[in-house]
Amino acid sequence: MSTVFLALQDVDDSRPVVEAIKKDNPSAVVESQPAMIRITAEGELVVKRETVSNESGTDWDPQDIHLILISFGGNVDEDDDYFKIFWQD
């Protein structure tokens, strides 16, 4: 299984997203690098609307990820309730 990665800006808006990722993807590895947060996981990584909204206290639209996103590696599956990256093999 290949590794997916998600790079987010190290800014305040990323905090609830990172917290939600940790909750929903227990095996994800979160790493701090200058000005950015790099998250890796085996096979797939999901960011759920409900979990981020609970963390931040406001409704979070999965497309809001564009405001903090730097880059990622993997295929994208995006819907009203989640943002997911994955490798198929």
Add this chain to the structure above:
Amino acid sequence: MANKLNMRDRYKLMTRLGWETSYQPMDKVFPYDSYEGIKIKDWDAWEDPFRMTMDAYWKYQGEKEKKLYAIMDAFSQSNGHLNISDARYVNALKLFLQGVSPLEYQAHRGFARQGRHFTGEGARVACQMQSLDELRHVQTQIHGMSHFNKYFDGFHDFAHWHDRVWYLSVPKSFFDDANTAGPFEFMVAIGFSFEYVLTNLLFVPFMSGAAYNGDMSTVSFGFSAQSDEARHMTLGLEAIRFMLEQHEDNVPIVQRWIDKWLWRGYKVLSLVSAMMDYMLPESPMSWKEAWEVYFEQNGGALFNDLARYGITVPDYAEICTKEKEHLSHQVWGILYNHTAAAAIHTWMPDDAKMNWLSEKYPDTFDKYYRPRFEYWRDQAENGNRYYSQTLPLVCQTCQIPMGFTEPDDPTQISYRVSEYNGDKYHFCSDPCKAIFDFEPEKYCHAWMPPQQIFQGNCGGEGLPAVLEHYKFNLGADNMDYVGSPDEANWNLWKGLNGSVSGDVKAS
């Protein structure tokens, strides 16, 4: 909420706005997407994984811009250039503005064209949005750099330089090659190779390095651009997958394009290797480490994903694996020797930097490069700073001077030749030769800077005439960092020793 369409339906409704033409047949309205041999059975199968509609696009892009410009304003207002690690760092930005930002503009034009020429409206809409993104990138980069232009040399004529100066023909020829290809090849060249491989290395580890060196302005436009590039990579990948799924005859064509364009992109990236290892005074990550994470690991995962279509990793991947130990040192050597004819400053690394390089490149730096660099440094300190006065032989395909070594012998310059129509053409490597040999009628027309200079098309004979043609401010834009007005100004502003009373560019 109950009546609101979900994201998929909304996306479909707002992007599938095409129709079957009736006054003219479809293949006459869209004449350019068939001659490359790519067979498409069903354009409706095109699916953009980011279901971005125009209203959402404006909303998010507007918000990103506001944040970015606020940071750039704050950087300027607080004289942010005084907080960078060292003025040498600024030369990476010069190379960026001269070599990369014009490619953003080229990408804007290229995607605008594909946004007209694909038969399928899903592909057209995605290309049009990307075209707008790329225009935003070049604009934010010029704006961000305009602050540095007030205080440092080497920024003022970047667009003029991009079209003329020898080392900038490396990135320029890459994009000219893509923009003169058909629309599907363009998608592999730019959507895949450029976005997936190049931007991930340039806009992620290099930009993180910019932050590490105190440049919050550049890291902000870098990350802001890369958040668009992330969408672009996805589009490039979708284009590849779409071609592969539409017809099995497309597979060998796509494979050849992948092989060609990953190599072309890799050669352009060699400039970034020098930026990361030598031009960032404080380096959080070496070129080799970045290559391992973003190409070997991430690119490897991508190839695993494409394997089910019969796509394989290019044969030359092994060359890249060997070269990652050497690339940045060899490129820096080339730039150092030819810096009299470049609008960047170069320098020899100090002891601390050399030790860092030894640590990051334990198998190669001390053995092959440290002795050479220490010798050059001694020579410079004794007043014999070497500047090459001759023109290098450059590779007909990638246009980089022939300074790379054989993959298995780092003491031997790699050199290949082909003959075409009675003329000899020179190459830096087997893959560059293979690219030429497949389309010699295209590459024999390449605009080669040394040949053009010798033919008298660049201002006249001799280096001074050429540099005047380039519109360099001689002695300010070019030559070693040591002794430059940039150095004098920096020492003055920072109250450092060795400050000489040079004239301060902006007061």
